[in-house]
Amino acid sequence: MSNLQTILFVEDDADIRLLASMVLVEMGGFTLIEAQNGLEAMAYLNRDERATPDLILMDMMMPELDGMGALAQIKSDAQLASIPVVFMTARVQPEEVKNYIHAGALGVINKPFDPMTLVEQVNALWETLT
Amino acid sequence: MNQTPKTPMSSKLQTIRNLYVADLPQKINNMRLAWHKVIEQKDTNDLRQLRIMIHSLAGSSGSFGLPQIQQQAEQLEALLGHITFNDEQQKSKIEQHLDIMQQSAQAAAKTNLQSQHNQQEHVLFQSQQKRHVLIVEDDPSQGDELSEQLMHYGYEVVLLRDINQLETTLSTQTIDLILCDIMHNNRENAGFEMIHQLQERNIGCKNIPVLFLSARDDLDARLKAIRAGGIGYFPKPVNIGSLIDRIEQLISPNSAQRQPHVLLVDDDTSLSQYHALLLEEAGIQTWILNEPEKLMDTLRVFSPDLVLMDLYFPNCTGVELAGVIRQQNNYLGVPILFLSIEKDISEHLLAYSSGADDFLTKPINPNHFVPLVIEKIKRFRQLRDMMLHDSLTGAFNHTSIKNLMDTEISRSRREARNMVVAMLDIDWFKKVNDTYGHPAGDRVLRDLSHLLHRRLRHTDAVGRYGGEEFMIVLGNTDIHTAMVILDGIREHFAKIIHEESDKQFQVTFSAGLAQLSDFSEGSQLVSAADDALYRAKEAGRNRICLAQMDTLA
Incomplete structure (x- = not known):
C-alpha cells in the first residue's frame, strides 16, 4: 500500500470539521476534502474525472444521508468499492463495530476523539491494509 | 514569500477551543429554542434534529476537552430518546437539564475569558463586547421568535415572560436595552405602567433605553409610549430590520469616538503652550511642535483632526507648510487654522488658496477659539465619515x-x-x-x-x-x-x-x-x-x- 495522502472527511458538525481538519492537515500532512453529509460526499465521489480519495473518514450520525447509507452506496459502486471507509462514532458497542466491518468499513474511531492522537489512529488503520 | 511565522499547533488548538467555548452558551440557548419548538409543535422531525444537535455537542465537547458538558449532553440525549410529549415530569426534567448545561457552559466561557486575559498573546479572537437586550413579552412564540432573530445578530438576549419580575431582573442582571410589549396578561397598558412606575421610582431602567412593542399603531398608544419614557415604538409584527437599525443607533459601541487630536505648530513655545492648555481643558488632546522640520513624522504618529499653525517660521512660511500637508492624500481633509497677528487681507487669501480653512488673529479670544476648533473637528469628522463610508450600509467604501x-x-x-x-x-x-x-x-x-x-x-x-x-x-x-x-x-x-x-x-x-x-x-x-x-x-x-x-x- 502506498502512502496515505488524500482523505475525504465527512462530518456535519462545523466545530468538529474545523478541529479535525486542522489536525489532519497540519499534523498529518494529508490533503483533505470536506463534505457536510453523506449526500455531499456521494456527490463528490460521483463527479466526473477527478481522482478518488485514498480513504474516507466519516461521521455516522448525519442529516441527509448517514454513514451506513453512504457506505452501502460506496460498496455497491465498482469504481468506489475499493476505497477504505473509516467511521467516527460515539459510544459504539462491540456488536455494532462488527456490523460496520461486515458492511465493509475498515474500522471505527471513537468519538469524542482526542485531537492529539487522531492522526495516529487514522495511520494505524491505514497500516492494517498492508 | 512567507513572512509570517507559523503559529504552533498547540496554540492553534487553544484558539479554536476558546472560540468553541465562547460560543457554547449561545449554542445551548439555540437548543432550548429548538426544544420549545418541539414541545409546541410535537413534530418528531424537529425532535430528531434536536437529538442530532445534542449528539454533536456531546462529541465536540469531548474533543474540545470539556468532559462535564459531554456527560451532560449524553444524559440529555438519552432522556430525549424516550420522550412522550404529554409527560410533564419528563419535560421539566429536560428543562432542568438544559439549565444545568447552560450553567456549565457559562462557567467554562468565564474561565476561558480569564485565562485569555492571563495570556494576552493568545487572545486572537474576541468579538465585540456583548450587548444585553431584555425582551419583556408574555406571548411565548413571539418572544422566542424575536429573541432568536436578535441572537443571530449577536445580542445576548434575556427573555422575560412575566412583567412583574422586571424589577428583580433589572436589579440582578446587566441590561443595555429593554424591548417591552405594552400588553401583558390582557391588560392593555401594563407595559407602559410598569416602565413608567420603575422610572418614577428611579429603579434600574433610568438610563436604559426602552423600546415598546405593540399590536396597536395609533397616536394615543404612541403618545403613551413617549410619556412612559419609551424612546421607540414598534407596531407588531415587528420589522426586525428597522428594529436592529434602531438598537444599533442606541447601543452601538462604535459611538465611542477617539478623543479629538489637535496639532499645534508654532515656534513660540510659551504661546503654543497657552493654546494647548485652553484646548486640553476642553478635553482635546494636543501635541506642540516647535520645529516644522519634524512635521511629516508628527503627522504620521499623532494623526491630528486639526492643525493649528503660525504663519511665519524662521526657515519657511505656514502657507508653505500647509501646501506640504495638502500634498498628501491622507491629510487632504484635515482642517488647518492659521494663527497670526497678520491683518493684511492678501496674506489671508494666499493662506486660503494653499488649503487653509480659517484664519485666527492673535491674540485670540479663548471663548471663540475653543468652540471654533471643536466645530471644525466635528465637521471634518462628518466629512471624513462620508468620504470613507458607504452611505447605504455604513460599511467602509x-x-x-x-x-x-x-x-x-x-x-x-x-x-x-x-x-x-x-x-x-x-x-x-x-x-x-x-x-x-x-x-x-x-x-x-x-x-x-x-x-x-x-x-x-x-x-x-x-x-x-x-x-x-x-x-x-x-x-x-x-x-x-x-x-x-x-x-x-x-x-x-x-x-x-x-x-x-x-x-x-x-x-x-x-x-x-x-x-x-x-x-x-x-x-x-x-x-x-x-x-x-x-x-x-x-x-x-x-x-x-x-x-x-x-x-x-
Missing part, C-alpha cells in the same frame, strides 16, 4: 477598505502576524431585487452590514466592495479562526428573516478566505480570496471556501 487592507498588511508584516482577507457575496442577490424590489435588496445589504459589525471585533474592518460584495479585513487572525467566525456568521445570516413591505424572506451568502502567510502581495490576497469565493459559489453557495484548499468541486 471600496477605496477605504482597500486602503485599510494595505495598512493592515504592512502592520502585520512589521509585527510578524498573520491576517485574513474575506470576500463575501450575497447569493442570488439579483433574484432578491427582482422578486421583492430594490428596497428589499437594500434592506438585505444593511442587515448583513449590521450583522458583520456586531459579530466581528471592532478592530476588524468591513467594507462594501461593490454591489452585493463585501470585503472584510481581519487582523491578527489565521484562516482557521476566521473560518469559524465567518461560518458562524453565515449560519446566523441564513436564519435571519428580512422584511420589506410585509414580505418575509431569507437570504444566504458565500465567502472566500485567504491569509497573508500564504500570499505575499495584497493583490494576490484579494484574488485568492476571490477565487475561493468563486469556488464557494460553484459548489452550491451558502458556504465558505479557503484559498488553496481542496474543496468539493
Whole structure:
C-alpha cells in the first residue's frame, strides 16, 4: 500500500470539521476534502474525472444521508468499492463495530476523539491494509 | 514569500477551543429554542434534529476537552430518546437539564475569558463586547421568535415572560436595552405602567433605553409610549430590520469616538503652550511642535483632526507648510487654522488658496477659539465619515477598505502576524431585487452590514466592495479562526428573516478566505480570496471556501 495522502472527511458538525481538519492537515500532512453529509460526499465521489480519495473518514450520525447509507452506496459502486471507509462514532458497542466491518468499513474511531492522537489512529488503520 | 511565522499547533488548538467555548452558551440557548419548538409543535422531525444537535455537542465537547458538558449532553440525549410529549415530569426534567448545561457552559466561557486575559498573546479572537437586550413579552412564540432573530445578530438576549419580575431582573442582571410589549396578561397598558412606575421610582431602567412593542399603531398608544419614557415604538409584527437599525443607533459601541487630536505648530513655545492648555481643558488632546522640520513624522504618529499653525517660521512660511500637508492624500481633509497677528487681507487669501480653512488673529479670544476648533473637528469628522463610508450600509467604501487592507498588511508584516482577507457575496442577490424590489435588496445589504459589525471585533474592518460584495479585513487572525467566525456568521445570516413591505424572506451568502502567510502581495490576497469565493459559489453557495484548499468541486 502506498502512502496515505488524500482523505475525504465527512462530518456535519462545523466545530468538529474545523478541529479535525486542522489536525489532519497540519499534523498529518494529508490533503483533505470536506463534505457536510453523506449526500455531499456521494456527490463528490460521483463527479466526473477527478481522482478518488485514498480513504474516507466519516461521521455516522448525519442529516441527509448517514454513514451506513453512504457506505452501502460506496460498496455497491465498482469504481468506489475499493476505497477504505473509516467511521467516527460515539459510544459504539462491540456488536455494532462488527456490523460496520461486515458492511465493509475498515474500522471505527471513537468519538469524542482526542485531537492529539487522531492522526495516529487514522495511520494505524491505514497500516492494517498492508 | 512567507513572512509570517507559523503559529504552533498547540496554540492553534487553544484558539479554536476558546472560540468553541465562547460560543457554547449561545449554542445551548439555540437548543432550548429548538426544544420549545418541539414541545409546541410535537413534530418528531424537529425532535430528531434536536437529538442530532445534542449528539454533536456531546462529541465536540469531548474533543474540545470539556468532559462535564459531554456527560451532560449524553444524559440529555438519552432522556430525549424516550420522550412522550404529554409527560410533564419528563419535560421539566429536560428543562432542568438544559439549565444545568447552560450553567456549565457559562462557567467554562468565564474561565476561558480569564485565562485569555492571563495570556494576552493568545487572545486572537474576541468579538465585540456583548450587548444585553431584555425582551419583556408574555406571548411565548413571539418572544422566542424575536429573541432568536436578535441572537443571530449577536445580542445576548434575556427573555422575560412575566412583567412583574422586571424589577428583580433589572436589579440582578446587566441590561443595555429593554424591548417591552405594552400588553401583558390582557391588560392593555401594563407595559407602559410598569416602565413608567420603575422610572418614577428611579429603579434600574433610568438610563436604559426602552423600546415598546405593540399590536396597536395609533397616536394615543404612541403618545403613551413617549410619556412612559419609551424612546421607540414598534407596531407588531415587528420589522426586525428597522428594529436592529434602531438598537444599533442606541447601543452601538462604535459611538465611542477617539478623543479629538489637535496639532499645534508654532515656534513660540510659551504661546503654543497657552493654546494647548485652553484646548486640553476642553478635553482635546494636543501635541506642540516647535520645529516644522519634524512635521511629516508628527503627522504620521499623532494623526491630528486639526492643525493649528503660525504663519511665519524662521526657515519657511505656514502657507508653505500647509501646501506640504495638502500634498498628501491622507491629510487632504484635515482642517488647518492659521494663527497670526497678520491683518493684511492678501496674506489671508494666499493662506486660503494653499488649503487653509480659517484664519485666527492673535491674540485670540479663548471663548471663540475653543468652540471654533471643536466645530471644525466635528465637521471634518462628518466629512471624513462620508468620504470613507458607504452611505447605504455604513460599511467602509471600496477605496477605504482597500486602503485599510494595505495598512493592515504592512502592520502585520512589521509585527510578524498573520491576517485574513474575506470576500463575501450575497447569493442570488439579483433574484432578491427582482422578486421583492430594490428596497428589499437594500434592506438585505444593511442587515448583513449590521450583522458583520456586531459579530466581528471592532478592530476588524468591513467594507462594501461593490454591489452585493463585501470585503472584510481581519487582523491578527489565521484562516482557521476566521473560518469559524465567518461560518458562524453565515449560519446566523441564513436564519435571519428580512422584511420589506410585509414580505418575509431569507437570504444566504458565500465567502472566500485567504491569509497573508500564504500570499505575499495584497493583490494576490484579494484574488485568492476571490477565487475561493468563486469556488464557494460553484459548489452550491451558502458556504465558505479557503484559498488553496481542496474543496468539493
